[in-house]
Amino acid sequence: MVNSDSLFFIYGWIRKSSGSSTALFLTGDAQNMLCMKLAESLGVKIKSPWVVWFKASCFPALASLMLTPFIIYKICPPETKHTIDAPILAKNKLEQMGPVKQNEWIMMGTMLVTVTLWISGGSLSISTVAVAMMGLSILLILGVLSWDDCLSEKTAWDILAWFALLLGMATQLTVLGVVPLLSKSVASFLKSLSVGWHVQLLILQSIYFFIxxxxxxxxxxxxxxxxxxxxxxxxxxxxxxLSALLLAFNTDLFGALTHYSSGQAAIYYGAGYIKLQDVFKFGVLMAVINLTVWGLIGALWWKILGLY
Structure with a gap:
């Protein structure tokens, strides 16, 4: 039986890692692309978004991935610190899996081509959607995936439908003047505080995160x-x-706040290995770590990149 401290450590490591890893790449999660589309609809057009995203996220994300296990280990050290049998179990599993199969080689090759085109698509005038459809078509034609496999991915179809609705709704709210009116009202209040845009950025990002x-x-x-x-x-x-990217990064990072804050969080909590109060305790801890690592290390890195 694994003790609660070990479970908290494992849960914290995995949840925090998933947030930082999805924030590392534009294609790390579906909502990243949605954020960029919404930003474009508001006039924030980023040339070569995959490259710009990765350049902005790589340093704080990697720093977070390296620091988080150490921080959680110090705050809540697990009782089980040595897993002697883990290498043996891993070796046995690899032997059971056998050598890399043909379909797996095709999958790796397709992903390599797809990611390469995502990176260079801006200079080649190839949209990310066209690249994604090309990759899927290759897998279907070569038999790596079947259409039944695609139809069984209910979550993907659900995301596709919701994203279309959300994007359309957000665009109409902007066109009808709701978003500009709200932003002007809040901006007037922030302006009355007589603070610079750096402080206003901190306030807005914090509200967006914790709300x-x-x-x-x-x-x-x-x-x-x-x-x-x-x-x-x-x-x-x-x-x-800078605004568009930071809001998108926060969208990935606040997925660990609660057991309902993201699809991954619901799955981890649903496994039944961690208590609800520990989930909220962990969420606060992760929020502090996120704001500290991304706020300090990220700010320095973004200054070097010339984002502000």
Whole structure:
């Protein structure tokens, strides 16, 4: 039986790692692309978004991935510190799997081509959607995937439908003047505080992060608040690219706040290995770590990159 401290450590490591790893790449999670599409609809157009995203996220994300296990280990050290049987179990599993199969080689090759085109697509005038469809077509034609496999991915179809609705709704809210009106009202209040855009950025990002306690899932949060908050940032004279990226990064990172904050969080909690109060305790801990690592290390890195 694994003790509660060990479970908390494992849960914390995995949850935090998933947040930082999805924030590392533009294609790390579906909502990243949605954020960039919404930003584009508000006039923040980023050339070669995959490259710009990775350059901005790589240093703070990798630093977070390396520091988090150490921080959690110090705060809540697991009782089980040595797993002597783990290498043996891993070796046995690899032997059971056997050598890499043909379909697996095809999958790796297709992913390599797809990611390469995602990176260089901007200079070649190839959209990310076209690249994704090409990759899927290759897998279908070569028999790695079947159409039944695609149809069985109910979550993917659900995301596709919701993203279309959310993107359309956000665009209409902007066109009808709701988002600009809200952003101007908040911007006027922030301006009355007589603080620079750096402080306004900190306030807006913090509100955007912690208000996720009132949302179930990340897609609904994006559809409801991302356009409005990005518009507030722009009204406060925060650089557009920096604003769009930071809001998107926070969207990935606040997925560990609660057991309902993201699809992954619900799955981890549903496994039944961690108590509900520990989930919320962990969420606060992760929020502090996220804001510290990304706020300090990230700010220095983004300054070097010239994002502000």
């Amino acid at each position: 996720h306690y009132f949302f179930a899932g990340q897609a609904t949060h994006i559809g409801a608040l991302y356009p409005a908050f990005l518009s507030m940032h722009l009204t406060a004279k925060v650089p557009g690219t």
